């Protein structure tokens with residue numbers, strides 16, 4: 222497995238400070254055992270970066286396919302400095318995986334670019350369940366990204 226990147230080592234403290242930010246998390250309940258743990262890691266990481274508990278909003282969605290639309294609606298509400306889309310798309314016997322994974326990734330990029338709100342791609346796409354489990358802690362990276370990106374934008 223590739224080495225995990227600790228973003229805190231690459232950015233100055235000012236960019237890692239979440240104290241002024243409102244963060245939304247859209248969480249797919251498909252593969253809930255994985256996505257809920259991802260949420261917990263992301264939540265802890267947001268608190269470690271000084272995000273106020275009251276400024277974190279979780280919205281559950283049925284599956285990763287629904288994430289782009291809900292993230293877009295959340296962005297359009299203008300309540301959030303950034304949004305994290307959390308999901309786990311695991312390859313099965315059918316090609317359903319490709320449709321769900323492709324729609325989720327293209328859709329999230331599109332929602333982020335059209336709204337101008339950072340939407341962090343927190344969706345694991347793996348060949349099997351074990352690979353997804355091994356990558357649950359990647360959610361910390363996604364949470365840190367959700368702080369760094371809006372802070373970068375503020376400074377541009």
Ligand code: INI
Pocket residue numbers: 249251252283284285286287308309310311312313317318321
């Ligand atoms: N949704 C996921 O989040 N992960 C998956 O692995 C998955 N697979 O494999 O089917 C999945 N399917 C559901 C999909 O996201 C939608 O919720 C459903 O098709 C209704 O639109």
